[in-house]
Amino acid sequence: MQVAFSVGDFLARAHTVYPERVAVVDEPQQTAPSWGELTYADVMRLARSQAATLDELGIEPGARVAMISHNAARMLVSFFGVSAWGRVFVPINFRLAAAEVEYIVDHCGAEVVMLDPDLAHLADVIDAPHVFVLGRDDDRIWSSRAEPRPWEPDENATATINYTSGTTARPKGVEQTHRALWTNATVFGWQASVSDRDVYLHTLPMFHCNGWGQVYGVTGMGGRHIVLRQVDGAEILRRIAEHGVTYLCCAPAVLAMVLDALETWEGEVPGRDRVRCVVAGAPPPTRTIERVRAELGWEFIQIYGLTETAPLLTMSRMREEWDDLEAPEQARLLGRAGAPALSTSIMLDDSGEILARSNTVLQGYWDNPDATTEALAGDWFHTGDGGSYEDGYVTIADRKKDVIISGGENVSSIEVEDALASHDAVREVAVIGTPDERWGELVTALVVADGVTADELIAHCRERLAGYKCPKRIEFRDELARTATGKLQKFKLRQEFWAGHDRQVN
The missing domain is CATH 3.30.300.30 (ANL, C-terminal domain)
Known part of the structure; x- marks a missing residue:
């Protein structure tokens, strides 16, 4: 028997096993009215209503539905309300300039666009058949009581298009299939020890690699999502203390903000010996890793990946063999990008570029066959990163284009x-x-x-x-x-x- 993977599997399990459990605590401070606490039954009800609304609007499976929003419960629900019934969800970076948003919406051909209230002015530049403002137009998005049309899952169908974050001049639309997102969420969740006891704080933007897949993985295990709209070091500490947070993902810059806030924090450090912190985006300084472990008392886990890989390629986490090493040496080892995740293969080409093969690698770049061919040349994904691969661990030396040749x-x-x-x-x-x-x-x-x-x-x-x-x-x-x-x-x-x-x- 072979059953097709679908991102809808994660919400379906949570709804079956934990329907009355609090699933989401929405951001209380936002322009749109907060949704407060939602159970998994609530999340399923809202997702089904959104899917039925898209049916009524004539939005067929495979059509693109975009959202430009800060972290919000409405966005978390939309990952399921759109993709679990066959449409393609396009979460867009809310910090982009109007011209950049206009380009992405036009490039992906979005038929529906949902806007955060603070971004309602973008409606003036967006050319799409249906444009809604969250909060104001909720009754037009989530009020249907009809049964959504069933969709026979196709694990090779595109579930999301995630546009690259802007380290190049023109973003590319990364097509990720249900199979790739399912694999990323389950492998990431397993290797990061996600369980039904976890309380996950969304310090990471949900639009970025679908929150690194945590919107799916944490949901599938019945964990609780704490929505954070705006990153602030002191606020992160307060949320961890208030909600009993156990797990979060972030960039090194966010960790630096938390460490800065710790200097004026009064009382015990929230989450000591409880929080697992997964870091990626750039190799953090060794001193930062030492401080996270010593001053915050959080477990430090580093991953490496790209938007094109959903993102997980490698993970670096403490292991038994390192227990007796001095703290600085442990931090140095944790500073490596990590060992290949389950089902991922890594190699270096003759120039030292890191190549990868994995079930999480993109299907292709939307409407960009030349870039797709280049990225997947030789049936390996070309990361554009240079480094080493020794003793089963990848170390990032630099972006190839960032190597400085001096003298x-x-x-x-x-x-x-x-x-x-x-x-x-x-x-x-x-x-x-x-x-x-x-x-x-x-x-x-x-x-x-x-x-x-x-x-x-x-x-x-x-x-x-x-x-x-x-x-x-x-x-x-x-x-x-x-x-x-x-x-x-x-x-x-x-x-x-x-x-x-x-x-x-x-």
Whole structure:
């Protein structure tokens, strides 16, 4: 017997086993009226109503339904109300400019667009047959009492299109199938020990890789979702204390915010010896990993992946063999990207690029066959990341395009960033190559810091790095350009330095 996988399986199980359990605690502070607490019976009722409404609007299976929203219960429900009945859900980054949203909606051909009330002005630039504003138009989205038309699951059908986060100039629409999302959610959940006792805090934007699949995996196990609309270090600590949070996913920048908030936190640290924190987006500094484990008392887990891989490719988590090692060495080992997840194969090509094969790899880029062919050349997914793969563990050295070639030597920007971040005064750092007539590219650091000089930071690096790796130029900034998930947008940081050059390599 073979039964097709569907993302609807996760809600179906939760509704069957835990119908009266609180499933979602909605964000209380938002423009649309909060939905408060929803049971899994409520979530199923709302999802079925949304699917029936799409039937009534004539939206056929395979059609695209987009949502541009901050984290909200309405969005969590829509992952099921749209895709579990055969349509394609397109969650869009709410931080994008109007022209970028207009491009994505047009590119994917969305027939329905749902907007957060704070983004209602986007209705003026969106060309779609049906545009709704959440809260204001709830009775037009979730009021149907009809039975939704049944959909025979096709695990190879596209369930979501997730647009790349903007580290390249034009986002690409990543098509993920029901099979890929199902596999990601179950493998991720198993390896991260997700259970029906978990209380999950949505610090990660739900639009990003479908919340890394947690909207599905936590639901399937009957866990409780705590919706957080706006990331704030102190608020994260308050929610953990209030709701008994056990599990969260975030970027290193979010961890830094929590650690900063801890300095003025009064009382016991929330979640000590209870919270599992899964981190990805960029390799965090070793010192940050040590602080999370020592000062917060949270378990630190690192994963590596991309929007194109749903995202899980590798996971780094404490193992028995490391128990007797000193804390700094444990942190160093945890700082690696991790070992391949179940059913994932990893290899390096001759240039050192990390290639992957997995059931979670994208089906293709929407309406972009050339990019699809390039990404899947040789029947391997080409990540664009350089690194090493030794003793069963992947270590990310750098984005291939972020390697700085200075004086003929390759310099990993991540290695330099780690050295700078180990200085107590440094809050954020990005290292890029800038054009230089003598060296070709100059190792340049853009730093957010307090009470330290450029000379002091360079001297700090010289104690930790070879001389040619140390930054030759340091500029102080008030903030650094990042995506909504905390990933540095280095292409934006480079622009001011490379203006007038034909290419961003020298």
